Amino acid sequence: MAQQRETVRRTPLSRKRVLSAAVVLADESGVESLSMRKLAQELGVVPMALYKHVANKEELLDGMVDVIVGEIDTGASGEGWKSAVRQRVLAARQILLRHPWARRVIESRTNKSPVVLEYMDSMIGMFQAGGFSVDLTHHVMHAMGSRMWGFTQEVFDDSANATAEISPTMLHAMAEKYPHVMEIAMRADHDDDSVVGQGCDDQFEFEFALDLLLDGFERLHEQGWTSTGRR
Missing domain, CATH: 1.10.10.60 (Homeodomain-like)
Known part of the structure; x- marks a missing residue:
């Protein structure tokens, strides 16, 4: 030693x-x-x-984000933009699961480093290589949000653990006041072995939402969608 x-x-x-x-x-x-x-x-x-x-703790955190982003596999072996984007996002997710603290730090950064900008530029380029217009790509990136880094803010994050600590009387009162919320939050078919933990924020939920987005992007692209036609 x-x-x-x-x-x-x-x-x-x-x-x-x-x-x-x-x-x-x-x-x-x-x-x-x-x-x-x-x-x-x-x-x-x-x-x-x-x-x-x-220079300081903030610069240290910026640099740590660069290290994490640099670990993401940016090679896409799939054919077509849809497969390539899906692979990239899921690769990013695996890195974020390996470094659970990184999500909070990425969300806290106000400046984009060259490493982060290069990653974003590459992500945008994947859509444009698929024939997406600048207009559609702009709105696609807004819709992707933090998902491009492999995480999202879950509405029912670890709800099963949270409700387990509430008394039956309180649960009953909450069910009467917020019946729809409690019905969803108390569903018992979540995976106890989730890579994230018991609750809704597991791999299935992430991929479910990702695929919905990608399918929607594909449909809009095929329709020749423009934002000017929707305003």
């Missing part, structure tokens, strides 16, 4: 090494517990040494 730590200390510090170590720490302990001091300890350096590579 001592020899391993000594090897770490002797390895030249670089931005890539700092960001990679930060991602590992976030994977292990959550991004909330990540600090420059803790990261420096992990790398065997003084905290000030980190600031030669990242």
Whole structure:
């Protein structure tokens, strides 16, 4: 162990090494517990040494997002835009499931780095390579939203676990007041072995919504849809 730590200390510090170590720490302990001091300890350096590579915590988080986006497989082996987009989005989802903290960090970023912009540009290019107009592609990207990164904000996120902690009396009262919400939230046919956890935000729900979107995009494209004709 001592020899391993000594090897770490002797390895030249670089931005890539700092960001990679930060991602590992976030994977292990959550991004909330990540600090420059803790990261420096992990790398065997003084905290000030980190600031030669990242200006502050926000820049560190920006760089961590770049690492995550860089892990997404952007190669598309399927034929046609629809298959290619589907593969890309599901590849992104696998990365986000591997790094659960990344979703919150991606949502919190206000600036788009070159790595993020390149990914978005590539995604847009997949639709345009399929013959989509700039007009339709614009609205398609709005509809895709965070799904291009492999996640969505679920309306019934982990609802089964949440309702399990509510007393029967309270559940009965809620069922009377919000019958439709409770009927959906209490459905028992969710997969207990979901990659995300018990509840609606599992792989099936994600792919179900993704396929609905892609089918809709395909129909609009074939119809020659334009936004001017809908306003």
